[in-house]
Amino acid sequence: MIKLYDFELSGNCYKLRLLMGILGVPFERIAIDFYPGREHKSPWFLKINPLGQLPVIDDHGFILRDAQAILVYLACAYDPSGLWYPRDDARMLGRIAMWLGCADSITATASAARLHDSLFYDFDIDKCRAGAHALFRVLDEHLWFAEQEGNDWLCSSKHPTIADIACFPYVMLSEEGGVSRLPYPAVRRWTDRVKRIPGFMVMPGIFGASPAASE
Amino acid sequence: MSDAEEAIRLWFPVSRCEEIVPRNVVQTELLGQEAALWRDDLGFVNAWENRCPHRGVRLSIGLNTGSELRCQYHGWWYASITGQCTYIPAHPGQKPPNVIKTKRYGCAEQYGFIWINLGDQPDAAAVPVLQLDSYTTMRSVFTQAPVDLVAQSLIEAHNFEPATSAGNYILETTGPGEKSVLLLQPMNAEQTVIHGLIPSLVRDADRLSVLRQFNGRVSEMRDAIERAAA
Numbered sequence: 001m002i003k004l005y006d007f008e009l010s011g012n013c014y015k016l017r018l019l020m021g022i023l024g025v026p027f028e029r030i031a032i033d034f035y036p037g038r039e040h041k042s043p044w045f046l047k048i049n050p051l052g053q054l055p056v057i058d059d060h061g062f063i064l065r066d067a068q069a070i071l072v073y074l075a076c077a078y079d080p081s082g083l084w085y086p087r088d089d090a091r092m093l094g095r096i097a098m099w100l101g102c103a104d105s106i107t108a109t110a111s112a113a114r115l116h117d118s119l120f121y122d123f124d125i126d127k128c129r130a131g132a133h134a135l136f137r138v139l140d141e142h143l144w145f146a147e148q149e150g151n152d153w154l155c156s157s158k159h160p161t162i163a164d165i166a167c168f169p170y171v172m173l174s175e176e177g178g179v180s181r182l183p184y185p186a187v188r189r190w191t192d193r194v195k196r197i198p199g200f201m202v203m204p205g206i207f208g209a210s211p212a213a214s215e
Numbered sequence: 216m217s218d219a220e221e222a223i224r225l226w227f228p229v230s231r232c233e234e235i236v237p238r239n240v241v242q243t244e245l246l247g248q249e250a251a252l253w254r255d256d257l258g259f260v261n262a263w264e265n266r267c268p269h270r271g272v273r274l275s276i277g278l279n280t281g282s283e284l285r286c287q288y289h290g291w292w293y294a295s296i297t298g299q300c301t302y303i304p305a306h307p308g309q310k311p312p313n314v315i316k317t318k319r320y321g322c323a324e325q326y327g328f329i330w331i332n333l334g335d336q337p338d339a340a341a342v343p344v345l346q347l348d349s350y351t352t353m354r355s356v357f358t359q360a361p362v363d364l365v366a367q368s369l370i371e372a373h374n375f376e377p378a379t380s381a382g383n384y385i386l387e388t389t390g391p392g393e394k395s396v397l398l399l400q401p402m403n404a405e406q407t408v409i410h411g412l413i414p415s416l417v418r419d420a421d422r423l424s425v426l427r428q429f430n431g432r433v434s435e436m437r438d439a440i441e442r443a444a445a
């Protein structure tokens with residue numbers, strides 16, 4: 001079984017639980033005491049990931065770090081439909097890579113603001129929040145026009161991709177870092193759609209949605 | 216009467232109608248008051264103070280079940296239209312007292328927007344009348360600047376003028392030809408939403424490119440206004 005080195009409150013760990021849950025891939029969680037224990041910086045864990053970061057997976061001896069990289073791997077290895085990471089569609093792959101990069105920027109801003117507010121990290125909080133708002137503004141405009149074109153998801157497809165999973169958690173947790181999503185109504189509609197993907201699961205701070213109206 | 220007291224009596228657009236989608240809750244703010252907007256499955260739009268009568272948690276993080284809004288915190292249910300609390304999970308056998316109700320704001324649909332009124336006696340006949348034959352709503356643009364500064368810049372630097380006698384909340388393009396109209400929603404002392412109406416499009420095929428163009432122009436104005444406000 002896949003082992004996930006995991007921390008319950010990490011959005012980057014959660015996105016892997018989320019994708020594996022949706023794809024129905026069984027996995028075992030190995031809880032790492034990220035806070036307050038700083039176990040991800042301990043000598044034994046640095047042997048697994050010299051960067052001292054979560055998450056990491058171990059798939060029968062194949063060890064991979066970096067949440068976005070792991071999403072790519074999981075979709076390629078475990079999604080028989082090929083829809084979450086359409087390997088033969090050059091434009092889709094380009095778009096997915098672009099939004100995975102954006103997910104990293106959201107981590108560097110919205111997630112950093114949350115670490116500052118809830119786990120007392122020493123970050124420039126105003127800069128983190130301003131950076132998150134700048135990204136959310138782009139995201140909201142993108143999603144608004146996607147809706148106008150009849151697309152529900154980030155990469156202009158009829159089916160969600162790993163890009164939606166990658167960007168979702170730290171957008172959803174932004175208010176724990178003092179970043180209000182009130183100015184981004186198209187983002188709210190998109191997060192509701194993500195919550196209605198069959199197999200969706202929650203984490204602390206992220207609630208489910210009511211069921212969609214039956215047609 | 217001060218401007219603030221006067222504004223409480225006015226109607227303001229707070230969202231495009233089509234963005235109040237089923238089973239969703241929209242969080243907005245008007246004159247410093249947060250509101251939760253939600254549409255029930257029969258199409259009725261509710262505009263409530265964004266505050267659960269139980270412990271004050273934001274209703275906008277709650278669940279729209281199609282007939283009631285359920286608070287995310289302790290799960291109390293509030294019925295569409297009346298705002299009456301109909302169920303308290305901690306006391307499943309008891310009918311909740313009639314006094315437990317959400318605070319409802321005046322709410323109207325007009326020109327493709329949801330308008331709300333924070334006053335005690337909202338009169339739907341007082342929603343502003345616009346001289347428009349047919350129109351399309353554009354993407355609403357959030358602006359980090361107070362409403363006075365937004366209105367002043369639009370008038371002085373971007374060729375808009377007041378469209379009604381009721382202050383600078385409704386502006387239209389100057390000059391001949393068909394008018395575009397901007398409707399300003401004062402969120403609070405620091406933020407304003409710019410809503411827009413453009414003359415209806417002749418060919419539907421052009422719709423997206425016109426929306427993109429207009430959104431691009433208003434976003435540029437927004438950027439200039441935000442630089443001035445910073």
Ligand code: FES
Pocket residue numbers: 267268269270271272286287288289290291
């Ligand atoms: S705060 Fe809403 S039910 Fe308790």
